[in-house]
Amino acid sequence: MxxxxxxxxxxxxxxxxxxxxxRLLVVHVALPSWAEICSNLCExxxxxxxxxxxxxxxxxxxxxxxxxxxxxxxCILPFVQVKGNLVRLQACISELRMLQREGCYRPQHTCLxxxxxxxxxxxxxxxxxxxxxxxxxxxxxxxxxxxxxxxxEVIKQLEEGLKDIDLLRVRRLQVIEIIKGNLExxxxxxxxxxxxxxxxxxxxxxxxxxxxxxxxxxxxxxxxWLHNSETDQEYIHLLLPPQSFLPSSRAKDNSxxxxxxxxxxxxxxxxLPGTADGTSRIDDPKGDISTLYQMASQSSASRYKLQVxxxxxxxxxxxxxxxxxxxxxxxxxxxxxDWDELETNQQHFHALCHSLxxxxxxxxxxxxxxxxxxNQNVLSSTFYVITPSRSxxxxxxxxxxxxxxxxxxxxxxxxxxxxxxxxxxxSTLDSLELESTYxxxxxxxxxxxxxxxxxxxxxxxxxxxxxxxxxxxAGQLLTNRVQATVVPLTVAPVAGRAKMPASRKAFSEDLxxxxxxxxxxxx
Numbered sequence: 001m002x003x004x005x006x007x008x009x010x011x012x013x014x015x016x017x018x019x020x021x022x023r024l025l026v027v028h029v030a031l032p033s034w035a036e037i038c039s040n041l042c043e044x045x046x047x048x049x050x051x052x053x054x055x056x057x058x059x060x061x062x063x064x065x066x067x068x069x070x071x072x073x074x075c076i077l078p079f080v081q082v083k084g085n086l087v088r089l090q091a092c093i094s095e096l097r098m099l100q101r102e103g104c105y106r107p108q109h110t111c112l113x114x115x116x117x118x119x120x121x122x123x124x125x126x127x128x129x130x131x132x133x134x135x136x137x138x139x140x141x142x143x144x145x146x147x148x149x150x151x152x153e154v155i156k157q158l159e160e161g162l163k164d165i166d167l168l169r170v171r172r173l174q175v176i177e178i179i180k181g182n183l184e185x186x187x188x189x190x191x192x193x194x195x196x197x198x199x200x201x202x203x204x205x206x207x208x209x210x211x212x213x214x215x216x217x218x219x220x221x222x223x224x225w226l227h228n229s230e231t232d233q234e235y236i237h238l239l240l241p242p243q244s245f246l247p248s249s250r251a252k253d254n255s256x257x258x259x260x261x262x263x264x265x266x267x268x269x270x271x272l273p274g275t276a277d278g279t280s281r282i283d284d285p286k287g288d289i290s291t292l293y294q295m296a297s298q299s300s301a302s303r304y305k306l307q308v309x310x311x312x313x314x315x316x317x318x319x320x321x322x323x324x325x326x327x328x329x330x331x332x333x334x335x336x337x338d339w340d341e342l343e344t345n346q347q348h349f350h351a352l353c354h355s356l357x358x359x360x361x362x363x364x365x366x367x368x369x370x371x372x373x374x375n376q377n378v379l380s381s382t383f384y385v386i387t388p389s390r391s392x393x394x395x396x397x398x399x400x401x402x403x404x405x406x407x408x409x410x411x412x413x414x415x416x417x418x419x420x421x422x423x424x425x426x427s428t429l430d431s432l433e434l435e436s437t438y439x440x441x442x443x444x445x446x447x448x449x450x451x452x453x454x455x456x457x458x459x460x461x462x463x464x465x466x467x468x469x470x471x472x473x474a475g476q477l478l479t480n481r482v483q484a485t486v487v488p489l490t491v492a493p494v495a496g497r498a499k500m501p502a503s504r505k506a507f508s509e510d511l512x513x514x515x516x517x518x519x520x521x522x523x
Contacts, residue, residue, distance in 0.1 A: 020229060021142045021171050022063035022079065024119040027096065028112060028147035028154070029070045035101040037148055037178050037213055042097050044218035046090065050451040052226060053086035056271050060226045063126070065119055066092055068099065073115035079126045086455040112154065113161020116143055116173075124169060140171035151177035151208045158206060174207035176221065216441055227263060234259040234332035238365070238386075238394075239307045240352075258352065259337070259345050262304075263328040265395070266440075272447065273454065305368035306384060306396070312362040317385060321400045329386070329394040349392065356388035364399070 027041070052061050059082070066077040077092040123141045147154050154175050167173070211221050240256040331346040356363070363386040387395040416422070 020059075020061055020225070021140055022065075022123060023061065023225060024065045024067070024116075024123065024141055024143045026067045026069060026073075026112065026115045026119065026143065026145045028145060028149065029068055029099055030148050031100070033148040033178075034099070036180070038097065038099065038101060040213055040215050041146070041178075041218055042093050043215045044222060045093050045096070046452065047215070047219050047448045048222040048225075049082070049086055049089045049093075050448045051223070051267070051272070052082055053084055053089065054272055054451045054454070055083070055226075055267070056273075059083045063123075064089075065122060066096075067115040067119055068096070069111045069115050070099070071111070073111045073118060075118065075122070078122060086452070090452070090455070110161055112145060112157055113165075116145070116158065116162060117165060119143065120165070120167075120169060140169055142172045142174075143170060144174050144176060146176045146178065148178045148213075151175050151210070155206050155208060172207065173205075174209060177208065177210045178213050178218075179210050180213055226267070231261075231333050231335045233303070233336065234334045235262040235304060236260040236329060237303055237305045238329065239305060241308065256348065258349050259332040259334070260329040260349070260394075261332045261334075263330060265326045265328055268325055272451070306365040306386070307368055308363050308365045308386075310364040311359075312364055312385070314360045314362055314387075317362060317399075322385060322397045323400060324398040326395055326397045329396055330392065346392075353388045353392060353394065357390070362387055365396075 061082040063079045064077070064082050065075065065079045067073055067075050076095050077089070080088060082089070120141065120143075127139065145154060145158070154177070158173070158175070209221075211217050236259075238258040238260055240258070242255045331349040332342070334342075337345075355361075365384045365386055367382040367384060383399050383401055384396050385399045387397075389395060417425075
């Protein structure tokens with residue numbers, strides 16, 4: 001599908017790498033499929049938020065809100081800060097678990113769009129409420145509708161219900177269809193994009209993705225929210241030597257520069273309590289790529305350069321010489337570049353990956369973190385080894401230099417070990433199960449349980465004045481639901497639709513200034 005260049009709403013060249021958009025999740029509860037999805041979804045959310053709420057360093061997620069849509073829409077979690085708020089989010093997940101799993105009802109096609117409208121109004125009012133005390137990290141909202149219904153039908157419902165709504169504050173709107181089958185890949189990946197006719201009504205694309213109905217697949221989808229998603233500028237300039245066939249007078253001006261984005265391969269254990277490296281400091285400036293990922297994009301001038309100086313045979317590097325976290329380089333998706341430049345850059349990147357694999361080469365590069373406005377007194381450099389892969393990515397990892405090396409005089413293996421020892425060891429090795437590749441998704445460290453248990457468990461609902469008079473069904477769980485501090489969307493009664501419950505009316509009427517001050521402190 002041909003796309004035209006657009007400017008991302010809510011972005012600016014000064015946006016920091018850690019300032020992620022607020023997120024609204026709308027869970028479309030459709031019976032009877034909800035019974036098959038509920039437990040997997042709740043466990044995936046529990047696992048995800050145990051990580052997201054515990055991460056040290058800059059916040060990966062700012063605000064989060066959750067709506068459910070059954071025969072009507074309801075906000076079960078107004079916008080709250082994610083970091084350090086696991087108890088509150090656990091209460092919300094507990095409420096999800098208690099939703100009706102059996103029976104039937106006539107679905108209201110307007111409920112999904114009403115939930116989106118309500119959430120968008122909540123966000124606008126929250127933004128106005130907070131603008132007087134603290135600057136919001138991002139002024140645009142990402143909305144995710146999670147459903148087991150056919151994705152195309154849900155998109156049509158949203159388009160019809162939102163066609164007259166101002167969506168300038170919506171940075172992205174996506175529909176996630178939960179499917180019963182197994183996807184070929186463990187990662188959640190888009191299988192289809194709406195055509196221009198389908199998405200042109202809103203003036204903003206509605207992305208359609210499918211996710212397998214399994215804990216791991218849903219968990220991976222939610223973890224994508226922890227990735228840096230800013231596209232205000234590229235993060236890395238990979239500088240290659242000039243082409244050898246050019247005259248020396250022109251060589252300097254024709255060196256190749258590949259513009260790349262940086263992505264984590266996995267979360268640093270130093271960012272989480274209870275892990276092997278949990279005592280490591282994460283705020284020590286080292287002038288390397290790890291620091292860059294936390295500090296990049298502070299200004300349009302701060303870019304990190306990797307100057308390629310040598311090629312290495314792929315078998316000529318000992319893994320013991322690399323250190324630190326590995327990072328992924330990929331062609332940039334910076335919106336400020338022309339589409340022609342983005343396409344050319346990606347083609348050159350593709351050619352580099354292909355050529356390195358064909359030659360069985362690695363690249364040795366020198367890091368140049370200094371740019372205008374930085375401290376020019378720093379003289380030491382960090383060196384990196386760049387490894388190609390079968391995907392359109394490069395792996396970059398720091399490599400030791402002379403100053404860091406310690407003596408390592410290790411004797412080589414002699415000819416053959418004693419026969420008795422050899423037989424004993426061979427027998428032991430034969431008893432091991434052999435895997436062709438290492439799959440981290442099959443190895444658990446019980447980190448989720450540790451992080452969840454580190455927070456105090458919710459002890460039942462903190463009854464608020466707007467719901468204190470509402471009768472509860474026998475045996476129904478009282479969860480610790482959070483009271484919203486902004487007025488929810490007023491929905492006019494429609495013939496044939498159930499009236500708004502008394503608790504929802506009180507929800508919009510019983511708002512006190514003290515609630516707002518307690519719910520959203522400025523610090």
